Amino acid sequence: xxxxxxxxxxxxxxxxxxxxxxxxxxxxxxxxxxxxxxxxxxxxxxxxxxxxxxxxxxxxxxxxxxxxxxxxxxxxxxxxxxxxxxxxxxxxxxxxxxxxxxxxxxxxxxxxxxxxxxxxxxxxxxxxxxxxxxxxxxxxxxxxxxxxxxxxxxxxxxxxxxxxxxxxxx
Numbered sequence: 717x718x719x720x721x722x723x724x725x726x727x728x729x730x731x732x733x734x735x736x737x738x739x740x741x742x743x744x745x746x747x748x749x750x751x752x753x754x755x756x757x758x759x760x761x762x763x764x765x766x767x768x769x770x771x772x773x774x775x776x777x778x779x780x781x782x783x784x785x786x787x788x789x790x791x792x793x794x795x796x797x798x799x800x801x802x803x804x805x806x807x808x809x810x811x812x813x814x815x816x817x818x819x820x821x822x823x824x825x826x827x828x829x830x831x832x833x834x835x836x837x838x839x840x841x842x843x844x845x846x847x848x849x850x851x852x853x854x855x856x857x858x859x860x861x862x863x864x865x866x867x868x869x870x871x872x873x874x875x876x877x878x879x880x881x882x883x884x885x886x
Contacts, residue, residue, distance in 0.1 A: 731817065734765055739792050739798055777836060781837075790831050792831055
């Protein structure tokens, strides 16, 4: 069984609880099923909240990967408690990669049910949005030693497009 299959079939969340919220009617379709985009937004926000302390400052989302594609294992209904768990996968020179899992409690009670998971990568940035090195304030996870001058993406320095995590105001 592949690692990703083991992870999808797990019975316990991996990582620490990063956020918990109630699925409301405004986040659903007319039949009461919650929109997948709302779940992805929660995952991004939970990842941002977990990545910020490791960066000791502002971070932006640069990538979200699912394997082999984004799939929702179970529906989420209005009234369910949606829990996002994060686990640090990698700390780079400027980037932080987290595994994010979503589990629900039906109507806020009972056994946890896994809904989806994804890998999110965040980059620490200065106020002007340019990448900066991590300055970890976490004693248990210091940044990894610099092995070279590899960029978090294949774009040259100064051309990394950074999108803020969470909702933005136009």
